[in-house]
Amino acid sequence: MPADFESRLLNFLAPWRNAPAWRIALSGGLDSTVLLHLLVQIASREALPPISAIHVHHGLQAVGDAWPEHCQHFCDSLGVPMRVVRVQVDDGASLERAAREARYTAFAEALGEGECLLTGQHRDDQAETVLFRLFRGAGVRGLSGMAACRPLGSGVLLRPLLGIHRAELERYARRHGLSWVEDPSNACHDFDRNYLRNRVLPGVVRRWPSAVETITRSAEHLAEADRLLGELAQGDLISAGARNEYIGMQLPSLAIAALAELSEPRQRNALRHWLAPLARLPDSAHWAGWRDLRDARGDAEPIWRLADGELRRAHGRLWWLANPWLGFVPRSQAWSDPSQSLLLPDNGALRFEGEPPGGPLEVRYRQGGEVMLLAGRGSRDLKRLLNEAAIPAFMRSRLPLLWRADELLGVALLPGLRVEAGQGWTLRWTPPTNDSGLS
Incomplete structure (x- = not known):
């Protein structure tokens, strides 16, 4: 290992030297074992944030049941606290992807505000990742490889070894007498990444010895x-x-006309960056959905469906609706104690400001044909009132309506509608989130 390895590591980690904690993702393999050992050695000489380890146990193979104990013994020898998190990996077409998603979900949940998760991916892993994404037809973002740092949960994910080759890590481990576990599934070429790691990349390196360097430089x-x-x-x-x-509602949106003035590549670029924290991005074939939505007639209601939700257009804007938000089922309910907030299943909460109206109250949802008697304006169709307020059609089925017997008293989001002159109350709605749970 180069003599300046420690200084390179600390230079990378310098922006996070005052973080509340550094948590090492310890699989028991070579890279995370070396990373934890090296940081503990540095911490014996320099002031670092508190160091601990997290081991995620997937339970996918019997041999893996011994890995938590191996990691615990290693941490005990270093005087480092360790936490074992057991996860359930969903069955699916890609076991690799499902395991990774379960692992990073566990990591995100384990991080406190501002804490850092350090993982051991190295330079060879980066080259492998770039090739893997290349064969999957990734674009510029995918082919840039793994990010050295990115947000994760309430903290940040750091990959401080991306500039180090696996061979250097192995020399360090042998010099310090470290032992590590080998995942037997890594030898199975049924997994795409294993095939790249064991068959493709070694052949490339034999032909072009500096291939790993040039791939990561690209x-x-x-x-x-x-x-x-x-x-x-x-x-x-x-x-x-x-x-x-x-x-007051969490509804991301964009003006369609402004996007349409851009070239198509710039349209897609803007939408990719806008959608990135909201949804898994569509592949090339699914971008036709954007063109259909963009070019639809003004009175049409097209939908562009993605994995984590859908995009709709209304009032000249493009709106994002996440799957949990779309799954709402309206259910009427009595408001027996108007002095208290009323929790609406999957639809936020209602409360009164001021003295609530008398009489038995009930919350219902639109069915069509509702009429509201307004002070000084007479009877008005609710549909027309919602049109005047520019409430998009896709939002209307969610709006809580306050009824007293057959009298419509109030509509969420529209506190200006008054059924009584000088009424002493206002209906306030805390809407639900419109979140896919992505970052």
Whole structure:
């Protein structure tokens, strides 16, 4: 290992030297074993944040049942606290992907505010990742490889070994007498990444010995290009009036006309950056959904369906609706104690400001044909009132309606509608979130 390895590691970690904690993702394999050992050695000489380890046990193979004990013994020898998190891996087409998602969900839940999770991916892993994504047809962002740092839960994920080769880590481990576990599934070529690691990349390196260096250098160039595309997207999203809420509801939206003025590549670039924290991005074939939505007639109601929700257009804007938000089922309910907030199943909560109206109250939802008697205006169709208030059609089935017997007293989001002159109450709604749970 190069003599300057420790200084390179500390230079990378410098921005997080004052973090509340450094938590090491310890699998028991070579890279995470070396990372934890090295940080403990440095901590004996320098002030570092508190160091602990997290081991995620997937329970996918019998041999893996011994790994938590191995990791615990290693941590005990270093005087490092360790936490074991057991996860359930969902069955699916890609066991690798399901295990990774379960693992990172566990890591995200384990991180406190501002804490850092350090993982041991190295330079060879980066080259493997770039090749894997290349064969899957990834774009600039995918081919930039694994990010050295990114947000994770309430903290941040750090990969401080991305500049180090596996061979260097192995020399360090042998020099310090470290032992590590080998996952037998890594030898199975049925998994795509294993095939790349064991068959493809070694052959490439035999032909081009510096292949790992050149692949990762290309990834660095692409990462820079992705940052430039991000800056372009931010400017375009500002021009498109990007916003995250609408009259108190969490409803991300963009102005369609402003997007449509851009070239198609810039449209897709802006939308990718806008959708990235909201949904898994569509592949090339699914971008036809954007064109259909963009070019639809003004009175049409097209839908662009994605894995984590859907996009709709209304009032000249593109709106994001997450799957949990779309799954709402309206259910009427009595409001027996108006002095207390009323929790609405999957639809937030209602409360009164001021003295509530008398009489038995009930919350219902639109069925069509509702009429509201307004002070000084007479009877008005609720549909017309919602049109006047520019409430998008897709929101209307969620709006709680306050009834007293057959009298419609109030509508959530529209506190200005008054059934009585000088009434002493206002209906307040705390809407639900519109979150896919992505970051």
